[in-house]
Amino acid sequence: MTDSVQSAAVAAVVEEPIDLDVVREIMSHFKPQDFQEAQELILAALQEVNERFGYVSIEAAEVVAEHLGTTATRVYGLLTFYADFRTKPRGKHFMLLCHGMSCYVMGSQRLVQELADTWGIADGETTADGELTVQVVNGCLGVCDRAPFCKIDGEYAGNLTTETLNATLRRVIAGSGSWKDAHH
Ligand code: FES
Numbered sequence: 580m581t582d583s584v585q586s587a588a589v590a591a592v593v594e595e596p597i598d599l600d601v602v603r604e605i606m607s608h609f610k611p612q613d614f615q616e617a618q619e620l621i622l623a624a625l626q627e628v629n630e631r632f633g634y635v636s637i638e639a640a641e642v643v644a645e646h647l648g649t650t651a652t653r654v655y656g657l658l659t660f661y662a663d664f665r666t667k668p669r670g671k672h673f674m675l676l677c678h679g680m681s682c683y684v685m686g687s688q689r690l691v692q693e694l695a696d697t698w699g700i701a702d703g704e705t706t707a708d709g710e711l712t713v714q715v716v717n718g719c720l721g722v723c724d725r726a727p728f729c730k731i732d733g734e735y736a737g738n739l740t741t742e743t744l745n746a747t748l749r750r751v752i753a754g755s756g757s758w759k760d761a762h763h
Pocket residue numbers: 677678679680681682683718719720721722723724726727728
């Protein structure tokens with residue numbers, strides 16, 4: 580039993596449970612005067628929790644619902660409707676891959692395909708080892724002259740090919756050398 584639990588843990592994404600006391604503390608700053616105002620505060624509350632933890636779990640959504648006097652189903656519906664929110668924790672490294680018009684024209688679809696083929700992940704997914712989460716962004720990241728473009732762990736890389744994408748991801752995940760080394 581212990582063995583199987585351990586091997587499952589190795590393959591699973593590293594999940595950090597959300598401290599619900601912290602969520603309650605965040606919610607204590609939301610003081611709606613009436614039901615209507617409480618409804619309007621749901622998104623702001625979810626944004627705060629998402630910013631603090633990087634995602635909003637079902638349990639955290641329930642705390643938000645309870646505090647604002649609404650149902651967990653309603654809160655969870657909003658949570659899954661808006662692409663900005665995550666309902667699962669991110670992997671160790673986080674990449675935003677631009678799929679806006681310029682990046683699309685310059686071949687971002689090949690990069691999305693490469694992520695699926697080589698890394699086994701699609702938009703919003705995390706590699707089985709918990710190392711990398713990707714989010715494909717349909718809006719422009721604002722650096723079209725370097726399309727196709729991505730951002731990972733706060734660093735940027737442009738003019739990506741499948742080769743430079745893979746090389747950079749390997750380097751970032753291995754933690755050796757700078758992200759920028761691959762692009763100079
Ligand atoms: S469309 Fe990708 S950076 Fe502008």
